[in-house]
Amino acid sequence: MIKYLNSISFVNKNLDISNDDTSSYMSETASDIDIGDYDPNDWFLEDEENQGEEDDEPLFTILEKKGLEDQIKDNANVLSDQIDQSSGNAILLLQYFKWDLDRVLSGEYFEDPERVCKNAGIILANEQITKYPTNSVCIVCFENQSNDDSFYSLSCGHGPYCKGCWKSYLHQEMQTCGGEIIHSKCIYPLCNGKLTYENWKDLASDRDYSRYWYFICKDFVGNNKNLEFCPNPSCGNAIRYSGVGRPNDVVECHCGTRFCFSCGSEKHNPVSCAQLVEWKSKNSNDQESLKLIKSTCKPCYHCGMPTERIMGCNHIICRKEQGGCGGEWCWMCRGDWKTHGQHTGGFYSCNKYEVSEGKKADESAAIVKQESDRFLHYFTRYFNHDMLMKHAIKMRDEEMEDKMNQYRELANLNPDFLQEAIELLIECRRILKYTYVFGFYLSDNVAGKTFFEYQQANAEGITEELSESVYINVALINAEDMKNRVRVTKKYINNLVKSIEEGLGLDESLGLSSSISGIPQE
Secondary structure (H helix, E strand, O other), rough: OOOOOOEEEEEOOOOOOOOOOOHHOOOOHHHOOOOOOOOOOOOOOOOOOHHOHHOOOEEEEEEEEHHHHHHHHHHHHHHHHHOOOOOHHHHHHHHHHHOHHHHHHHHHHHOOOHHHHHHHOOOOHHHHOOOOOOOOEOOOOOEOOOOHEEOOOOOOOOOOOOOHHHHHHHHHHHHHHHHHHHHHEEEOOOOOOOHHHHHHHOOOOOOHHHHHHHHHHHHHHOOOOOOEEEEOOOOOOOEEEEEOOOOOOOEEEEOOOOOOOOOOOEEOOOOOOHHHHHHHHHHHHHHHHHHHHHHHHEEEEOOOOOEEEOOOOEEEEOHHOOOOOOOEEEEEOOOHHHHOOOHHHHOOOOHHHOOOOOHHHHEEEEHHHHHHHHHHHHHHHOOOOOOOHHHHHHHHEEEEHHHHHHHHHHHHOOHHHHHHHHHHHHHHHHHHHHHHHHHHOOOOOOOHHHHHHHHHHHHHHHHHHHHHHHOOOOOOOHHHHHHHHHHHHHHHHHHHHHHHOOOOOOHOOOOOOHHHHHHOOO
């Protein structure tokens, strides 16, 4: 369910889908669709039991990047007034205490300020060293500097380092450290003193300073359960939740990015957050790849190099030109080829396999391969819909405006239905993508799985027909046909998702194959 961030939630009064007979809405014509009040997000439906309860809905608000920075600095100023430290050092303390201002002020800092400051990377007065003389040489680039303004040092006084070397150092740190840049230290290798945001402002390029604050804000948000960072890397906004607990709502940032507030990922219904985390882990886990290699390859008897059998022969030669040892061995029993002959059933028919450890290993590998093949089936289809979704997004962002203008000039009609169609196509691809994640974790023994897969296939059919309409040449666009396709697809996809989310209580009112044939053909 999409939530507007001014606490207003999407509710489409014209698309209240009930479990009536599918044929009743299959016959609906495009004239029933109110395109004049078009909003591409209208088709996200709110649960019936929540409609009319806007006053009780949790409140979401957007904090833009500057607002986040101001809040962080305000907290730092409150702390600095209490402990007589600079605003930059106060931020280092807040980082150390996971941005919990109350925890800092509750007494832990005051019990042993020196220890806490040292652990937080704050340079203490008794650790500061004598300043270097004027007209010195930078000990990094060995260039003579004509005045003190050319040099810069932290409170520790290490140096002399010229500002040019500091700038290069911070840029290199930004390139290599990522989010850890908020813990950047003095350029002197043995110094544990950390740079404050004031130091970054004095030394870094505008771009690097901006990126530094991006990571500061991200760390601040990451340690606040009522805040979630927008996953769009070029955005920098955060969403604040003012309710109780951790909601599962899908929210939309000003930049247009929709994401799950609970886990920070893109909207992923009908898959749960836990399933999505496990799916992502499975995709990126090298051990899964290693298991697949082991299931399709066997180690050379002589050197252990993994070898894949291309032909059907059991006589394997470990090829030297491919990094092997040149040894010969048996694919079936994994033993030395020299031990084979008539006593093993012939050179090319190894009956030793039945009693060898190789058979046990092969049986285990067969199970792994079966699991890997199953994963590959679902991942391939997940990946395909993801690519098609990205292609549709690219078309929307780069081509749709021109296409709408062309249609307006050609047909002298309102082209807003084209925008609605491409938005719906993107959403269908996203939903279909995640139905394959859902299907992967759905046990074969679950009642309704066959019906779910049947409905999934029909949803793909409807989506493909919608896609053909979206990508069609402007001169061939049939407005009434496309409007009808959009309306039918909305209802079908929403009912499919609703059924899955209600626990696979798949309702036959989804329409089965009639939902495809019911769309007027071109």
